[in-house]
Amino acid sequence: MAARPRRKSAKSAEAGDEFERIRRYFAPLAQNFPGAFDLTDDAALIVPGPGQQLVVTTDALVAGVHFFGDEQASLIARKALRVNLSDLAAMGATPLAYTLALALPPDHAEPWLADFAAGLAADQAEFGIYLAGGDSVATPSTLTMSITALGTIVNGQALRRNGAVVGDLVCVSGTIGDSALGLIARTGGLGDLPRPAQRDLIGRFELPQPRLSLGRALAGVAHSAIDISDGLVADLGHIARASDVRMVIDWARIPLSPPALLAVAKQPQRRDLILGGGEDYELAFTIPPDQAGNLRAIALSVGVMVTEIGRVESGAGVTVLDQDGNDVTPLSGGYRHFEG
Amino acid sequence: MAARPRRKSAKSAEAGDEFERIRRYFAPLAQNFPGAFDLTDDAALIVPGPGQQLVVTTDALVAGVHFFGDEQASLIARKALRVNLSDLAAMGATPLAYTLALALPPDHAEPWLADFAAGLAADQAEFGIYLAGGDSVATPSTLTMSITALGTIVNGQALRRNGAVVGDLVCVSGTIGDSALGLIARTGGLGDLPRPAQRDLIGRFELPQPRLSLGRALAGVAHSAIDISDGLVADLGHIARASDVRMVIDWARIPLSPPALLAVAKQPQRRDLILGGGEDYELAFTIPPDQAGNLRAIALSVGVMVTEIGRVESGAGVTVLDQDGNDVTPLSGGYRHFEG
Structure with missing residues (x-):
């Protein structure tokens, strides 16, 4: 030193x-x-x-x-x-x-x-x-x-961003959007939520949980992986671009914590914050469909919740659909600079 | 990234x-x-x-x-x-x-x-x-x-600070003190020197020359090494402390560039700046006396001037002596915090 x-x-x-x-x-x-x-x-x-x-x-x-x-x-x-x-x-x-x-x-x-x-x-x-x-x-x-x-x-086991293939399942660990909401709560912008919910969210902003055990277990199983720092849509966009594929994500399947669910219930436009806010430090990754059972076993063994939120298709970019099939992809998000 | x-x-x-x-x-x-x-x-x-x-x-x-x-x-x-x-x-x-x-x-x-x-x-x-x-x-x-x-x-060839032994020769590469003088020149404090001399010194401050070839050649030859960032006396002090030895340095043998010689001739108290100023990014190292001939061959082969400036003795700390044997070690210098 x-x-x-x-x-x-x-x-x-x-x-x-x-x-x-x-x-x-x-x-x-x-x-x-x-x-x-x-x-x-x-x-x-x-x-x-x-x-x-x-x-x-x-x-x-x-x-x-x-x-x-x-x-x-x-x-x-x-x-x-x-x-x-x-x-x-x-x-x-x-x-x-x-x-x-x-x-x-x-x-x-x-x-x-x-x-x-x-x-x-x-x-x-x-x-x-x-x-x-x-x-x-x-x-x-x-x-x-x-x-x-x-x-x-x-040697050769590193999870990369460029390995996603059409047909893969798109998955995330933990819950998404808590940190972005926690940042808002930290500056007094979530006054419509009970104090304990605000504190939970602030805690996620202040102290992320790196998913090391899950990452290790996914080596040799997942086709691609990234940690969510720029925001779910932006980071999936990094995988999509590196892998030359398209990702289609179902908003309704994205795992939200109880405080985040409450925040979105109170103000639906907070969805954009969850999709684009960043600093989740959860893993987003793709696996071949035949590994779905294995993934459940991995999640159990490392004690981390894992949720399938979408699929890999041919094309480019990331699209988020609501339960009626409407495109609800937020317009902001650095990933758009890399499309096409 | x-x-x-x-x-x-x-x-x-x-x-x-x-x-x-x-x-x-x-x-x-x-x-x-x-x-x-x-x-x-x-x-x-x-x-x-x-x-x-x-x-x-x-x-x-x-x-x-x-x-x-x-x-x-x-x-x-x-x-x-x-x-x-x-x-x-x-x-x-x-x-x-x-x-x-x-x-x-x-x-x-x-x-x-x-x-x-x-x-x-x-x-x-x-x-x-x-x-x-x-x-x-x-x-x-x-x-x-x-x-x-x-x-x-x-494996095992790294030059460390803790390998100096009593009897070693203390050597440095290049010339010492130019960067410290260059910093002074940069702020207008060397007005008694000709412009080209000031520019040379400023150049040494702005763009150090890492001694990579010399360092590689010294692996397996030198007993200890450090790069001079804190100042010659301070960095020799780091070796002395790590090796549990004393270093005795002859001020008259420390290699000075022509502009540095001129600067000291004009104001002798600038000696302290040369000994303590830092950011030389030259190597200071110790070698056993029987490697002196080999060191000259190494210096020639890598094209870097190397000068013997002192010796390793038993004891602690660093002492700089002038040609009359007077202790001229500067009082400042972080190394003193580490002496026994």
Whole structure:
């Protein structure tokens, strides 16, 4: 882990504080990963096992953009780690190690950092991943984090976006739209829902659940997979484009949590938020129809709800139909930039 | 490469712009690395060769802290990549791939991004490394970048900080202090030097030269190595501490460039800047005395100047002596926090 000096003209903590910060808060997160050398060397050493490939993913989060910034530091840390773990899950990979780049504003000192590190420690224990290195620097402005997560997968077993074929079933894990609704609730926009329902939704926004066990179990079973970060329709659009197929989704089959069902019952136009809002960090994937029984067994074994929501057809793009067969695909959604 | 949607409340470019940005500027940087999947999947796949370990390092750079921000975008990009390549060099590794997390302020749009990508492309060609993935997000504030570089090394050959032994020679590559002086020159603080000398020094600050060939050649030869980012004395201090030894350095033998020699001749107190200023991105390393002849052959073969500047003794810390034997070790320098 590097602690580099600031430009002398910049107002920031002394370099010594940084070394101390690494020693106190981050080195303990690396102590069970031998290749991290307790964060005292220039780089970490990583050795995948024989027959394994490394899966590498990077996600950045900026305060005021990807999170509010006034959340508990431990929640911010865990979300930053989990959005990366979700990418590993989408590839079917097993977590191995991660590096952290942290740009800290001046007011993010002792108690904040201790809580941040505690959040990372909790999720490291939960998901079996270790800090292998990184960088901790001062910033005059906004808290910004970047995590690069490394996972392993058996050669050739990675779940890709480009494997969907006509006839596949389209499936998702968990429930969809909670995080987008949680973001609205967080800013006071779901006043028509009872407080406990709002709190449930906010919890989904603040702390996603990476579907690692499901992803691993789907390797060799699913034809394609992605984690839902941009929004259900946008991310299915990524699979459709990479696989050169069309997806037809039934709105009525999309699994909604009780608070989300209530939110849509009260204001039907919230459907667009569920289809396009993003940050679900559930898996969307396609499987051949003859794997439907196997999928139920997998869902049971990993304890994650899995729902069939549509089918893969020939063509392009994503279409969402309501129960009367009307096209209710939201007009927004980055995927449209990629059609045709 | 992930392009995630912004929180709707944040003022930022639309998600579609981000996909377009990745397609136009970053996907071309990944096209020769098959495991990057043209940046269209959730993660990249990396396969080290048989008998190889992966070396992983992360460095973050913040505008106004690690660089000024008004430099040419291509220079900013190349420096961000090179400080990471320098960490690979310090381990003796061969570059393989990197991921980039980029937090872009609103005014960093088309021409800036094109120049930024061109800088990365130039250095990819020069150093044989490829973009494997990353994240491109909007920030309301300061340009912030984080790069995670991956390299390979033969099992067990990594250069570490903890291998220095009493009797070793202490050596450095290139010349020391130019970057620190260049930073001063950049802000108008070297007015007593001719313009061309100032420009040379600024060039060293803006575009470091990672010593990859030298690092590779030192694997199996040097007992310990580090790249000089915190400052010569601070970084030698890291080796001293990790190896439980003392370093004694002769100020008169530290290699200075002609502009640096001139700067010190005009103001002798600039010596402290050279010893403590940092961002040289030269290698500092120790070798057993019987490898001195071999080291000269290595320096010739890789075309990098290498200079013996001191010796490893028993004890702790780093001491710099002038030609009269006076202790001229600067009082500042993060290394002191780590002495016994």
